[in-house]
Amino acid sequence: MSRKRPERPARTEKRVFERGLRQVVRDRERIALLAVGGSAEHPIRVPSPAVIEGRLAAMPCPQCAGAYRLVEDEAPGGGVRACRVTCRQCGVSRTLWFKLAPPDEPN
Numbered sequence: 001m002s003r004k005r006p007e008r009p010a011r012t013e014k015r016v017f018e019r020g021l022r023q024v025v026r027d028r029e030r031i032a033l034l035a036v037g038g039s040a041e042h043p044i045r046v047p048s049p050a051v052i053e054g055r056l057a058a059m060p061c062p063q064c065a066g067a068y069r070l071v072e073d074e075a076p077g078g079g080v081r082a083c084r085v086t087c088r089q090c091g092v093s094r095t096l097w098f099k100l101a102p103p104d105e106p107n
C-alpha cells in the first residue's frame with residue numbers, strides 16, 4: 001500500500017526553496033563575520049601590507065567560493081587595514097580586516 005504525498009502547487013515549492021536559499025546566504029554571512037578577518041576585532045595578522053593582496057587572492061568568497069577583487073584599502077590607524085572587496089563571481093561585497101603584526105606577537 002502506497003500513499004501519495006499531497007501535491008503542493010509549484011509556486012509554493014519555489015517559495016519554500018527560495019526561503020531556504022536566503023537562509024543559507026544569511027548563515028554564510030554570519031559565519032563570515034565571525035571568522036578571522038570578518039571584523040575589526042578579529043583581524044587577519046599580516047607581517048606587511050605587501051602580503052595583503054596575496055592573502056585576499058587566497059580567500060574564497062563564502063557565498064560562491066569565487067575570488068575577491070580589492071575595491072579599496074583603508075588604514076584607519078593602529079596598524080589596521082580595512083579592505084573593501086567584491087566577489088568577482090557573485091558580486092557580494094564585504095570588508096576584510098587585517099592587522100600589521102608579526103604572527104608570533106602576543107595580543
Ligand SMILES: [Zn+2]
Pocket residue numbers: 061062063064065066087088089090091092
Ligand atoms: Zn561570491
